[in-house]
Amino acid sequence: MLKNRALVILVILVAAALVMCVGCAKKKMAPPVSELPSAPARQQAEEPRAQEEAIPPSFEEESADQKVAAGLRDVFFAFDDYSLSEEARTILAADAKLLGENKSVKITIEGHCDERGTVEYNLALGEKRALGAKNYLVNYGIDGSGISIISYGKERPFDPGHGEEAWAQNRRAHFVVQK
Amino acid sequence: MTCGPKNDDLSCGPRKRAVALAVLVCVMSLLATAQSASLQEQEVRLEIKTSEVRLIKLYIASFVSPSGGRAASSARQFEEVVSSDLAFSGLFEIRRIQANDVNPLLATLKGQGGLTEQFLVDGRTQAEGDKLIFEGRLYDARSSKEVLRKRYKFGEGALRTAAHRFSDEIVLQLTGERGIGSTSIAFISDLPGTKEVFVVDCDGNGMKRLTAEKSLCLSPKWSPDGQRIAYTSYSRGNPDLHVVGRYGGKPGVLSAFKGLNSSPAWSPDGKRIALTLTKDGNAEVYVMNSDGSGLRRLTKHPAIDSSPSWSPNGRHIAFTSDRSGSPQVYVMESDGSNVRRFTFAGSYNDSPAWSPRGDRIAYAARMGNNFQIFITDVAGVGIAQLTASRGNNENPSWSPDGRHIAFSSSRDGKRQIYVMNADGANVRRLTSSGENFGASWSPRFDWN
Numbered sequence: 001m002l003k004n005r006a007l008v009i010l011v012i013l014v015a016a017a018l019v020m021c022v023g024c025a026k027k028k029m030a031p032p033v034s035e036l037p038s039a040p041a042r043q044q045a046e047e048p049r050a051q052e053e054a055i056p057p058s059f060e061e062e063s064a065d066q067k068v069a070a071g072l073r074d075v076f077f078a079f080d081d082y083s084l085s086e087e088a089r090t091i092l093a094a095d096a097k098l099l100g101e102n103k104s105v106k107i108t109i110e111g112h113c114d115e116r117g118t119v120e121y122n123l124a125l126g127e128k129r130a131l132g133a134k135n136y137l138v139n140y141g142i143d144g145s146g147i148s149i150i151s152y153g154k155e156r157p158f159d160p161g162h163g164e165e166a167w168a169q170n171r172r173a174h175f176v177v178q179k
Numbered sequence: 180m181t182c183g184p185k186n187d188d189l190s191c192g193p194r195k196r197a198v199a200l201a202v203l204v205c206v207m208s209l210l211a212t213a214q215s216a217s218l219q220e221q222e223v224r225l226e227i228k229t230s231e232v233r234l235i236k237l238y239i240a241s242f243v244s245p246s247g248g249r250a251a252s253s254a255r256q257f258e259e260v261v262s263s264d265l266a267f268s269g270l271f272e273i274r275r276i277q278a279n280d281v282n283p284l285l286a287t288l289k290g291q292g293g294l295t296e297q298f299l300v301d302g303r304t305q306a307e308g309d310k311l312i313f314e315g316r317l318y319d320a321r322s323s324k325e326v327l328r329k330r331y332k333f334g335e336g337a338l339r340t341a342a343h344r345f346s347d348e349i350v351l352q353l354t355g356e357r358g359i360g361s362t363s364i365a366f367i368s369d370l371p372g373t374k375e376v377f378v379v380d381c382d383g384n385g386m387k388r389l390t391a392e393k394s395l396c397l398s399p400k401w402s403p404d405g406q407r408i409a410y411t412s413y414s415r416g417n418p419d420l421h422v423v424g425r426y427g428g429k430p431g432v433l434s435a436f437k438g439l440n441s442s443p444a445w446s447p448d449g450k451r452i453a454l455t456l457t458k459d460g461n462a463e464v465y466v467m468n469s470d471g472s473g474l475r476r477l478t479k480h481p482a483i484d485s486s487p488s489w490s491p492n493g494r495h496i497a498f499t500s501d502r503s504g505s506p507q508v509y510v511m512e513s514d515g516s517n518v519r520r521f522t523f524a525g526s527y528n529d530s531p532a533w534s535p536r537g538d539r540i541a542y543a544a545r546m547g548n549n550f551q552i553f554i555t556d557v558a559g560v561g562i563a564q565l566t567a568s569r570g571n572n573e574n575p576s577w578s579p580d581g582r583h584i585a586f587s588s589s590r591d592g593k594r595q596i597y598v599m600n601a602d603g604a605n606v607r608r609l610t611s612s613g614e615n616f617g618a619s620w621s622p623r624f625d626w627n
Contacts, residue, residue, distance in 0.1 A: 080501075080505065080506070080527070115571070115589075116545070116548070116550070116571065117506070117527065117529065117545075117550075118486065118499075118529045118530040118543055118550075118573050118574060119397055119398060119530075119573070119574065119616070119617060120397075120398060120441055120442040120455065120485050120486045120499075120529075120530065121483065121485055121486065121499055121501075121506055121529050121530070123397070123411075123418065123439055123441050123442075123455075123462075123485075124439060124441075124455065124457065124462035124483040124485050125483065127438060127439060127457055127462065128462075128483065149438075150413075150416075150417065150418070151418070151439065152395070152413075153397075155374065155395055155397065156395070
């Protein structure tokens with residue numbers, strides 16, 4: 001019984017000490033203000049504290065947007081085709097991983113085509129390309145509501161040249177981070 | 180007037196007959212050369228006749244102003260527009276005559292040419308205040324009878340409009356169908372920096388911008404009454420279907436489903452619009468009332484179905500589908516039933532355009548790395564290749580008389596708007612600056 005009481009007293013003392021220490025910590029913030037003689041110095045001492053409290057809540061998300069924008073890679077397609085090649089799947093898997101790590105980021109997938117073929121058919125083909133990429137990401141577990149798609153057909157080529165080199169650049173699903 | 184070696188005025192006796200004969204021979208041989216040149220260019224499996232009937236001979240006298248001055252240059256300008264329209268129509272053997280005294284001309288022509296129809300066109304302008312008055316006449320040269328007289332009053336800025344009107348009246352008088360000189364072509368141009376809807380006279384004059392959507396516009400299509408143009412616009416972040424009046428103004432929204440609202444096609448009676456939507460997960464052809472209500476789905480296939488075009492009787496719709504594995508032209512009833520394939524040759528056939536005469540469908544077909552314009556008759560048996568150029572020739576659009584086709588071509592670099600006869604001859608470029616494509620030929624506008 002004596003042991004129990006001693007134990008309780010010990011716990012209370014430790015708790016009190018802790019509380020006092022916390023109080024000490026708080027008190028430790030105050031002394032710099034009162035101890036330092038000059039006003040500017042006081043401000044200096046106060047600033048770090050103000051900065052610590054004033055971190056903008058959106059700071060973390062902006063860096064996620066930038067990280068995703070820098071890391072997402074487009075995928076490319078064969079002529080008149082919207083199926084995903086082996087290479088496209090690999091790229092999309094990496095894109096999915098990046099998006100999974102930054103769930104707050106919303107993206108638009110643009111579907112594009114090369115200059116061959118008609119305006120209207122290429123609008124539809126571009127949309128199938130964008131949709132194919134989106135579906136792959138969704139199957140990977142990415143939330144589809146954060147992915148919108150739009151087709152530009154052949155109207156906004158990345159390479160204005162003619163010939164297979166340019167055309168290959170334009171047959172793509174292009175990722176854009178939404179602001 | 181003395182006749183002699185130096186005077187080959189048509190009014191001169193024996194020389195007149197020799198000159199007339201020489202002219203006839205020249206014109207006929209020119210026609211023959213043009214015909215064989217175009218045949219060599221084409222891989223023709225279907226013989227396309229330049230005209231269904233023997234060409235009518237049309238003499239055009241010099242248009243003058245008896246009072247001279249400003250009205251005289253207007254007369255010459257009027258004559259240029261009329262002559263150009265009549266030549267472009269492909270209906271006439273045109274002969275311009277450097278004379279303006281009609282009676283001696285008629286006396287010369289009378290009794291010539293046997294059974295061939297011959298006509299003479301004559302015109303005079305005069306100034307009245309700040310306006311001009313033009314009076315034009317058409318004579319049957321075999322009988323010297325006046326068959327048409329038209330009189331127009333207009334400000335200088337409307338001279339071309341009046342001249343187109345006169346040439347259209349001539350064609351109406353001689354063929355029973357109005358000419359197409361007064362028609363326009365709507366198209367997309369990137370001249371303003373963004374792709375906007377423009378219109379231009381079918382002779383390439385008077386290019387005007389209609390929209391300021393400041394994003395991306397595509398696929399303009401004239402309504403059959405010539406009052407509105409439907410087109411796809413990305414201005415609200417999605418390819419929506421908009422409509423604008425023929426003189427511009429604030430556009431309305433006809434269809435704004437998520438995804439594509441594209442390739443509009445007005446029914447011939449103007450009451451419905453067929454279009455492509457992807458709102459149900461896949462590009463399908465739908466039809467709706469021209470105010471955007473009453474949407475009905477026509478195609479039901481996981482393939483891309485797009486680019487509808489109505490037959491002139493409104494009962495069938497041609498469209499593009501890749502349900503066979505690659506884009507081909509198909510035809511269905513306007514309620515979506517009885518879908519059957521129309522093109523079988525070639526690996527990629529797209530953007531069908533049904534002729535206003537109902538007998539042929541024009542489309543773009545891939546040959547090697549390029550697209551060319553082809554036509555096939557509606558029975559599907561005869562195929563003719565109309566273009567054979569570098570670059571891509573796409574989006575054929577018929578003139579309302581079914582004798583001409585507007586299209587875009589990148590044969591000289593950027594896409595530009597061209598027109599040609601429906602047999603591929605007489606190709607003319609209408610635009611030159613910027614990138615221009617997506618031609619839609621207007622109907623004949625109402626004459627008030």
